Amino acid sequence: MDSAERAIAIVGVGAILPDALHAAAFWQNIVNKRYSITETPPNRWSIADYYDPDPKAPDKTYSKIGGWVRGFNFDWKRFRIPPKVADAMDMGQQWALTVAAEALADYGYPQKPLNTERTAVILGTAMGGELHYITNQRIAFPEYAHALESVPEFAGLPAATRQAILNGYQGVIADVFPPITEDSMPGELPNIVSGRVANVLDLRGPNFITDAACASSLAALEAAIELLTEHKVDTAVTAGVDRNMGISSFVKFCKIGALSATGTRPFSDGADGFVMGEG
Numbered sequence: 001m002d003s004a005e006r007a008i009a010i011v012g013v014g015a016i017l018p019d020a021l022h023a024a025a026f027w028q029n030i031v032n033k034r035y036s037i038t039e040t041p042p043n044r045w046s047i048a049d050y051y052d053p054d055p056k057a058p059d060k061t062y063s064k065i066g067g068w069v070r071g072f073n074f075d076w077k078r079f080r081i082p083p084k085v086a087d088a089m090d091m092g093q094q095w096a097l098t099v100a101a102e103a104l105a106d107y108g109y110p111q112k113p114l115n116t117e118r119t120a121v122i123l124g125t126a127m128g129g130e131l132h133y134i135t136n137q138r139i140a141f142p143e144y145a146h147a148l149e150s151v152p153e154f155a156g157l158p159a160a161t162r163q164a165i166l167n168g169y170q171g172v173i174a175d176v177f178p179p180i181t182e183d184s185m186p187g188e189l190p191n192i193v194s195g196r197v198a199n200v201l202d203l204r205g206p207n208f209i210t211d212a213a214c215a216s217s218l219a220a221l222e223a224a225i226e227l228l229t230e231h232k233v234d235t236a237v238t239a240g241v242d243r244n245m246g247i248s249s250f251v252k253f254c255k256i257g258a259l260s261a262t263g264t265r266p267f268s269d270g271a272d273g274f275v276m277g278e279g
Contacts, residue, residue, distance in 0.1 A: 014102030018067035018278035067277030088183035090129030092243035124216030128190025138177035
């Protein structure tokens with residue numbers, strides 16, 4: 001196969017990244033040399049609760065910095081997705097759908113032709129999103145209740161008082177963590193994200209994810225190029241998506257010493273780990 005047959009044209013782009021809710025904003029950030037790594041926003045997790053500069057502190061993170069997407073609002077009406085279904089979608093799925101639509105619009109679709117029967121969706125994702133951690137906490141309430149019941153001071157309370165406390169606790173859990181419905185599993189599974197994009201945008205070629213850890217998006221790009229050069233598809237929507245910067249990820253990465261507490265400088269002799277980002 002000669003080089004002309006292997007030539008790939010990038011005809012549309014999209015992006016949702018820290019300080020950039022579309023591709024044009026991201027490009028301006030590059031031009032302006034904008035640094036988008038900040039401390040953890042309070043609506044993601046509490047620095048006061050989880051941060052400790054001591055790497056050996058149990059259940060704590062010594063890093064509190066990252067690249068955070070802020071200000072995103074999912075336009076469920078645009079995609080004709082029922083509100084309850086949209087609420088059960090991990091934000092990573094919402095980002096992927098929004099970015100795919102942006103890339104298609106950048107190409108000129110639907111004004112320009114696109115054979116949707118031969119359009120693939122290949123997305124790189126490793127850890128997926130955070131929503132499943134949140135819903136898991138709702139399911140685990142009985143475990144928390146049993147742990148509380150094992151505390152002697154609690155067990156010594158009158159039965160009516162114990163039950164009132166447990167009922168109140170369960171009510172708070174029900175208010176804080178989203179309910180489990182038929183939309184929860186498809187909204188949370190990382191391997192659903194490509195199918196969600198393909199289904200909503202009516203793209204009927206192959207759709208799948210690639211998981212190669214930090215190289216997942218590059219694996220997706222390679223898979224897309226292979227499908228195109230082998231003429232199995234005419235068009236491929238390919239990207240990387242990750243929205244997994246909850247406290248669990250921070251604590252676990254810190255326990256292997258992977259994260260930097262100071263900043264990102266991968267080619268410096270002062271590099272002390274990596275900084276997580278999302279988008």
